[in-house]
Amino acid sequence: MQTTERPRMVVLGLDGMPLSLLRELCEAGVTPHLARLALSAQAHEMRAELPELSPVNWTSFATAAGPEEHGVFGFTRIDPRSYAVGIVDSTAVRVPTIFDRIGERGLSSRVVNLPNMYPARPMRGMLVAGFVAPELSRAVFPPFLAGQLRAMNYRLEADTVRGRDNHDLLLSELSATLDARLAALDLFWRDMAWDLFVFVLTEPDRLFHFLFPAMRDVAHPLHGACMELFRHLDRVAGALLERYDALPGPKRLVALADHGFTDLVTEVDMNAWLAGHGYLRLEGHALSELDASVITPSTTAFALDPGRIYLHTAERFARGRLGAVDAMALRHRLREELLRMEYAGRPVMRAVHLREELYPGPMAPFAPDLVCEAQPGMSLTAKFDGRSVFGLHGRSGAHAADGAFFYDSAGERAHTTRDAGRLVLDFFGCSTQY
The missing domain is CATH 3.30.1360 (Gyrase A; domain 2)
Known part of the structure; x- marks a missing residue:
């Protein structure tokens, strides 16, 4: 039964979203739901952990720690004996996550599409991991979620390999993954048996890598299609915000990007x-x-x-x-x-x-x-x-260490993604020290 005694936090992630561009979209009326965040006094720019990559920064959020503690320094790692280079995943993380920490206090988390959480580890709550996540059955916890998500045609990731050279396909793929995120939101939210809800939309990063100039250039042939994709993204984010608004207090909303973006030179x-x-x-x-x-x-x-x-x-x-x-x-x-x-x-x-x-x-x-x-x-x-x-090899946008979007309904400031993770721990009364 829902009561006002259960503090809840909701976190919205927008992968690769610069605050400056988001504000332009809000002022143009493209993203009215996100406007309440980006145009508010509680929004400011944040700097990425270095290197300014998703696995580094989302892991910093998810652990409330920097790379020097959690051990993720990039997308890849090398075996010093065999020289085999592999993709970094959750097995590289050397400290407990914020979900582990609040779970020790009997609190439950729901996590949708958070990067570098694959393979999924047992946790108090529910998880479908984000990029890099090659196989659904290992991307979820508890395991039964795989069947439910598969029945909903859940998409772990857009096909950016083919989308690199076919931008119409890229836009279609990103629209499909947005639909998948919305379906997962409905599934994970409905029983309300959670304290922390994390919902990450990685679609901005995927779009910006290949079509960043189209975001600002109204003469670009795909400008209109990019704006329509962001209207779609705003509707998905709006679905989360409407659910947040309906929650009883005490509650808190945090939104963040893991890094910024800029035109590729x-x-x-x-x-x-x-x-x-x-x-x-x-x-x-x-x-x-x-x-x-x-x-x-x-x-x-x-x-x-x-x-x-x-x-x-x-x-x-x-x-x-x-x-x-x-x-x-x-x-x-x-x-x-x-x-x-x-x-x-x-x-x-x-x-x-x-x-x-x-x-x-x-x-x-x-x-x-x-x-x-x-x-x-x-x-x-x-x-x-x-x-x-x-x-140049098919991309038109580049990650930026500066300018990432951050918002906190309580008005706190985060300087990096690890600080955002610490705000979560503080909200639930957990120490930020390991």
Whole structure:
């Protein structure tokens, strides 16, 4: 039975949504439901954790901790013995989640489409994980949810592989995943047996990667279609907000993006740059962009997505030959050279961070030695089969560390996604310390 004694929190996630663009859409009347958040005094910009990627930042929210504690530094990780590169998932997370923490207090969570929660782990509540989630049966908890979601034709993710070259298909796919999120909202909300509800819409990020210029350019042939997709997204978000409004108090609403977005100037392949400067040496031909098996013992540095640079030390990697003293000198030299990199007369890097500066915590030994923070519009990549440092490869939008959307009905401010997670713990009376 519903009572006014049960404090509830609802969290709306908008993956990749810049506050500035959201306000433009609200002022133009495209997103009237979201206007009550974005145009309010409680909305402000937030900065992403570095690197400004979804798995890093949504994990920071989900754990109320930074990468130096939770251990997720990018989309990929490398085995230091075999050099196999794999996609990061929930098994890489080294601290309890906010759902674990409030679950210990007997409180229940419902979570829809939160990235980097795959494979789903047991929790007090219900979960369908978000990107990267290749298989529905392992994306849900409890397991019976897979059958219910499958019967509703739930879509874990839009087909952006085919959508990269077929934007009409991309828009159709994103519309279908929005319908799936709405169906999951209905399923997860209905019994009201929860304390925390997290609902993430990843569709903005997917759209922006391939059609970001169409969002602002009214002359773009797909501008109207993009606006219609955002009207659809606003209706889905509005369904959540209407349910929130109907809740008795005490209650609290938080909305956030994991990073911002901007127009893409060029992609920058860090491994191609390292190879061109003699730091990365490969033997044979990589079978894919993730094939790090071609790294040779003479390599002194290599990169993983997006701009994480690892020194190839003997202490850390099976084939590494670099000693500690040489490594210390090398990272400072690399930092200076990277800060001098230019594209079309423009600096590529905004900053190059040393590991101990950025990640002073227990997972620091597993962190990259250098983390490159690009200038707006410079999208860093790290491929082992690339040859060109600069180029465009089907994308038109780039992640931005600054400008992410944040809103809190209580008026609190979050500076990063980990702070947003801490607001959840504070609301439910949990310590933010591990």
